[in-house]
Amino acid sequence: EVQLVESGGGLVKAGGSLRLSCAASGFSFSSYSMIWVRQAPGKGLEWVSFISSSGAYTYYADSVKGRFTISRDNAKNSLFLQMNSLRGEDTAVYYCARETGPGTSAPDYWGQGTLVTVAS
Amino acid sequence: DIQMTQSPSSLSASVGDRVTITCRASQSISRFLHWFQQKPGKAPKLLIYAASSLQSGVPSRFSGSDSGTEFTLTISSLQPEDFATYYCQQSYSFPRTFGQGTKVEIK
Numbered sequence: 001e002v003q004l005v006e007s008g009g010g011l012v013k014a015g016g017s018l019r020l021s022c023a024a025s026g027f028s029f030s031s032y033s034m035i036w037v038r039q040a041p042g043k044g045l046e047w048v049s050f051i052s053s054s055g056a057y058t059y060y061a062d063s064v065k066g067r068f069t070i071s072r073d074n075a076k077n078s079l080f081l082q083m084n085s086l087r088g089e090d091t092a093v094y095y096c097a098r099e100t101g102p103g104t105s106a107p108d109y110w111g112q113g114t115l116v117t118v119a120s
Numbered sequence: 121d122i123q124m125t126q127s128p129s130s131l132s133a134s135v136g137d138r139v140t141i142t143c144r145a146s147q148s149i150s151r152f153l154h155w156f157q158q159k160p161g162k163a164p165k166l167l168i169y170a171a172s173s174l175q176s177g178v179p180s181r182f183s184g185s186d187s188g189t190e191f192t193l194t195i196s197s198l199q200p201e202d203f204a205t206y207y208c209q210q211s212y213s214f215p216r217t218f219g220q221g222t223k224v225e226i227k
Contacts, residue, residue, distance in 0.1 A: 035216070037164075044207065044218060044219075044220050044221045045156075045158075045164060045207055045209070045218045045221070046218065047209070047215055047216040047217060047218060050214065050216070059214040059215065060215070061215050062121075062215070095163055095164070099211070100169070103170075104152070104154075104169050104170045104173075104211070105152060105211035106154045106166060106169035106170065106211060107154070107156075107164075107166065107209070107211075108166050108169070108175065110163040110164055110165075111163065112162075112163055113163055
């Protein structure tokens with residue numbers, strides 16, 4: 001069974017940092033690209049970042065570029081999001097998700113989410 | 121960036137109704153368009169991928185279609201468990217982008 005479990009969320013002051021983790025199991029983690037998506041309270045879904053299966057390619061939303069860094073450890077089946085210079089508008093539930101292959105690139109499995117609250 | 125314009129933003133419908141939600145891309149995205157269902161407090165669930173392919177385990181009352189840059193999610197006969205918010209997303213290029221969402225409520 002595919003499972004994605006996020007952790008690392010919490011309350012942080014504006015300007016602070018937080019590192020989110022996503023533990024993957026039930027599939028060959030190193031074969032899949034992964035993404036982070038966030039959802040501010042009462043708002044819609046916002047795509048945050050992408051990392052290729054090897055980690056060689058990464059992409060970011062303009063809203064987080066230069067502040068957030070996505071990475072992965074394929075030996076430990078783990079995905080990370082390092083968030084620096086946090087702002088109030090970064091307050092959201094953060095989801096990790098697996099993308100299917102390059103033919104469709106659909107996020108087919110999602111974690112349950114971890115809440116990040118930035119106090120301004 | 122590719123903009124995804126989803127409509128309507130909300131709708132009221134009754135059990136058994138046929139429901140249609142539309143998503144329009146600001147440029148060609150081929151068929152790299154996916155539909156998700158989200159219930160309060162839960163993660164999004166993939167319903168339809170590549171415009172019209174039904175994700176495994178999703179009931180057949182859900183279907184997707186496309187015409188150029190316009191994509192449609194149809195629920196053929198709305199069931200009580202279908203009341204939720206629906207999102208489209210393009211994965212044609214970076215940054216990936218979502219539609220604004222459509223909240224389906226009980227009439």
